[in-house]
Amino acid sequence: MSNHPTIIIHYHMGSADENSFFVHRGRSLRPALGLRLFCCSPLASMLTYLREMKALFFDGLMFHLIDNYKAPSPRENEALIRVLMAGICGTDMEIMKGYKGFKGVPGHEFVGVVEKVIGRYSNLVGKRVVGEINLGCGACEFCLRGIEKHCLERIALGIAGKDGVFAEYVTLPLKNLWEVPDRLSDEEVVFTEPLAAAFEVMEQVHVKPTGKVLVLGDGKLGLLVALVLSRSGSNVTVAGKHDAKLDIARQQKIRTKRADELSKRKAYEIVIEATGSAEGLDLALDLVKPQGTIVLKSTIAEEKELNLTRAVIDEVTIVGSRCGPFPPALAALASGRIDVRPLISAVYPFNEAMKAFERAGEKDTVKVLLDFKALR
Ligand SMILES: [Zn+2]
Numbered sequence: 427m428s429n430h431p432t433i434i435i436h437y438h439m440g441s442a443d444e445n446s447f448f449v450h451r452g453r454s455l456r457p458a459l460g461l462r463l464f465c466c467s468p469l470a471s472m473l474t475y476l477r478e479m480k481a482l483f484f485d486g487l488m489f490h491l492i493d494n495y496k497a498p499s500p501r502e503n504e505a506l507i508r509v510l511m512a513g514i515c516g517t518d519m520e521i522m523k524g525y526k527g528f529k530g531v532p533g534h535e536f537v538g539v540v541e542k543v544i545g546r547y548s549n550l551v552g553k554r555v556v557g558e559i560n561l562g563c564g565a566c567e568f569c570l571r572g573i574e575k576h577c578l579e580r581i582a583l584g585i586a587g588k589d590g591v592f593a594e595y596v597t598l599p600l601k602n603l604w605e606v607p608d609r610l611s612d613e614e615v616v617f618t619e620p621l622a623a624a625f626e627v628m629e630q631v632h633v634k635p636t637g638k639v640l641v642l643g644d645g646k647l648g649l650l651v652a653l654v655l656s657r658s659g660s661n662v663t664v665a666g667k668h669d670a671k672l673d674i675a676r677q678q679k680i681r682t683k684r685a686d687e688l689s690k691r692k693a694y695e696i697v698i699e700a701t702g703s704a705e706g707l708d709l710a711l712d713l714v715k716p717q718g719t720i721v722l723k724s725t726i727a728e729e730k731e732l733n734l735t736r737a738v739i740d741e742v743t744i745v746g747s748r749c750g751p752f753p754p755a756l757a758a759l760a761s762g763r764i765d766v767r768p769l770i771s772a773v774y775p776f777n778e779a780m781k782a783f784e785r786a787g788e789k790d791t792v793k794v795l796l797d798f799k800a801l802r
């Protein structure tokens with residue numbers, strides 16, 4: 427399948443639910459908005475005000491920008507969040523190729539405003555938040571240990587079992603939410619989730635200041651990992667195939683190498699594989715020193731046969747790495763220690779999601795953001 431998604435815009439799709447009468451009345455009252463539905467009749471006022479929203483729906487083959495997608499309702503101890511801005515992640519591009527067999531609304535990187543809380547903590551209403559994406563069962567060994575991301579029953583926002591943030595509204599448990607500092611812009615704070623994933627490397631692996639670290643891959647995540655490591659004093663080099671992306675790293679005072687200039691000599695204590703390609707681990711095994719560590723960051727749909735004999739012979743430790751802690755990411759953004767703004771290639775209004783995804787699939791693009799504010 428090509429990298430360029432097909433997006434079909436439907437303006438009158440979607441099933442009529444039990445409140446479609448009021449929805450229709452709401453629309454006719456506010457034709458210009460057509461999305462936030464307030465009805466005038468007393469009966470209607472007893473209903474939740476929000477029934478439909480604009481959303482990007484993936485049906486397993488292609489995207490549909492739907493004007494009247496059923497809006498989510500928060501459950502006990504959940505918040506309804508109005509999305510302000512969302513980021514397109516490599517995982518979203520992989521979903522288009524069949525990753526996890528996901529169908530629904532993708533998207534998991536966001537910043538939004540809490541509109542409604544069910545349960546305590548109603549003081550969160552009106553607060554700007556970011557959210558962790560894993561929802562565990564709450565009762566198993568892993569959830570009780572605080573690693574819901576490893577719950578066997580987990581669902582993941584916009585990735586597995588739950589509609590994500592490429593929509594006007596989303597729901598999340600209150601415990602997943604982090605309030606964000608006022609001084610950070612939406613454009614910066616929307617990077618919290620991928621930046622947290624970059625910090626996860628520091629949580630998992632002891633990076634010695636004397637050791638040489640290589641980040642393989644100059645995409646969004648590779649650059650973020652390189653930023654985190656370099657700001658922590660590590661001796662880090664980022665290698666990639668794209669001059670424009672390597673330039674971003676250089677401007678942030680990070681050492682770079684063209685991937686084709688890498689000698690196959692085993693030269694690095696730690697190699698972080700963030701190429702987003704199935705070949706990345708093979709190359710990492712060429713580059714890591716005996717008894718070194720490879721951290722795997724790519725989540726890819728493609729499957730590849732792999733001979734791990736070299737890992738056995740060289741006694742290489744291979745560490746899988748996924749979602750990470752939000753607090754250090756928010757702190758690094760708030761202090762200015764990490765500046766993510768040079769990674770923004772383009773910002774599109776949500777109505778132009780098709781263009782945004784096309785841009786995200788282009789070779790020299792780093793991060794593409796979707797702005798929902800123009801919808802209101
Ligand atoms: Zn992501």
Ligand SMILES: [Zn+2]
Nearest residue numbers: 563566569577
């Ligand atoms: Zn669980």
